[in-house]
Amino acid sequence: MSTIKDVAMRAGVSISAVSKAFNNYAEISDVTKERIFFAAKELDYIPNKSAVELSRGRKPYLGLIVKDLNTHNTFDEHMFRLLSGTHARACEIGQELIIFTTPQIKQFKQTYVEFCKHHSLMGAIVQGVGDDDPYLEALLESTIPTVLIDVEREGAHTAFVTTDNEKASSDAVDLLVSKGHKKICHILGHPASEVTKQRENGFISAARRHMLDDIHIIPGDFVEDIAYANTKKILQIHKDITAIYAASDLMALGALRAIKEEGLVAGKDIALIGFDGLKALEYTTPPVATIFQDFYGMGRLAVDTLQQIAKGLPFNGKNFVPFTMLHRGSI
């Protein structure tokens, strides 16, 4: 591995000349510049990153902290999309990205700030901290630029990016009502998750607006089997339910199973709509309608927002990424 010294020797100039040439300083003649680059090519010189960092004293990395990467027994599409978007945007603006998981961080037994400093993070995009997580408070109080995914909390150095869950939920109800449904059942996500409450709120407020007086709300915990079991139960008790709105696609799949087992046909006897936009819902019979969340765009926006915060520029703390209603055979 050749160094700046070698290049300087080879080109017959000083070390600082090489440094200047590589950092686009104006105060260097084109002739020497060319000589330097030629020598550098010959030696295939590449600036040592550690040295650059040390010398510049920068904190160059962007941290993406996700809840878990090892849940290989469930759907991870949204996580992957978030990762994709974050990565893509980070690349575009030349930000290096390091990925961590929440458990991994907790094992360090460090505070959030310590962790970021230790890993030279200029800031972090954080997914998967629960609303009740003690970690969240520490994070909000820190001066490290932070962007939260799907947790609507703001701070002096903290913004969030999310889907407008309440609006999306409300739109789902509007859609069902427009198709003539009045007796609707909502399957809740996990109670500790903030989005669960937002989706529930959206559901309730829209139901009120439409003056629906026969709605049902059942727990689902974002778990397919729980949604399945509870859907089955309620369908047996309340045979007049004509539509089900699940707070996640996975739960919608559970509900679909229950619907079939009850001898009903989704899209005919009963309407079904989910939330997320999982690909799998395109392939069921019938294909299940859903609200597509743009996690890819969320990742991109999170990166840009983080950049704003880091630069000390004014930023808007609340960022909603547009969602899309995917109409399919189930409604």
Added chain:
Amino acid sequence: MSTIKDVAMRAGVSISAVSKAFNNYAEISDVTKERIFFAAKELDYIPNKSAVELSRGRKPYLGLIVKDLNTHNTFDEHMFRLLSGTHARACEIGQELIIFTTPQIKQFKQTYVEFCKHHSLMGAIVQGVGDDDPYLEALLESTIPTVLIDVEREGAHTAFVTTDNEKASSDAVDLLVSKGHKKICHILGHPASEVTKQRENGFISAARRHMLDDIHIIPGDFVEDIAYANTKKILQIHKDITAIYAASDLMALGALRAIKEEGLVAGKDIALIGFDGLKALEYTTPPVATIFQDFYGMGRLAVDTLQQIAKGLPFNGKNFVPFTMLHRGSI
């Protein structure tokens, strides 16, 4: 940000004493050690990574190079699983991981070696280089430890990790034959992909072994719609086909659509089996049988193999990760 100097001052010792304390040198008394750690805690001192790297001259990162992270309009489960496994294992052994995409690398206009050196990579796990990619040769000739995913090529510093595609393919045929099928159609993947050939070979050799004389092989290019169109065509021509084996799950989904449109029932009139283990295939009607590839395990194994190579230890260049036949209603 406090430095080693501050800690030394605070603890009333020299700089090197602090360094030694933090690096578990035996030659330091427990008393001073304790004093040092106490001072370090007070100042919440954290060693500067750039400085450590520079001083030690290490190449500490593990690179994971994947084909693309931005294909948010298709299934990415395998990529995500690979990422998960790699990340998990890297964490366990304390290896920092950086993720790159092939296009991202190519835009650097550097050779493989240059790229690795530039990013201080101790080695790389590489996915998504085609068999005909000129990049592949450069990679095989380099002295940088490398593990290829799904490309069966070895080198002095290069190993690969993959599913035993030929065996899996052969097993699929065995399974279909055991169910009484004799007229089987195989849908090929993309011709440039090595796994396509392996799966085809497995299919052909098994067909020969069972002396099947009425087999069909049609292109699918790993694309759902192509598989759909070609399946439809062949089903119309050869009405006696009783089983379809698709070289990917996505194509199996296309085939399933074609089967339905032809008025046939998968699992009854015609058997269908895919390859990959996508979750979506659990939710179709009927659920589609498939060969599950353990990409999570592949990621883990790749990390370990890379470690072996990097240490200069003998390594086995060919690593096959076990696959699993998932029997479902479609067969």
Added chain:
DNA sequence: TTGTACGCGTTATCAA
């Protein structure tokens, strides 16, 4: 057991 001093590769300040 502890401390001094140099080197790692780079940037940046200040003379020349």
Added chain:
DNA sequence: TTGATAACGCGTACAA
């Protein structure tokens, strides 16, 4: 326009 040279924070022979 160039070139010495002092940082940057740390590890480590070597000396004490």
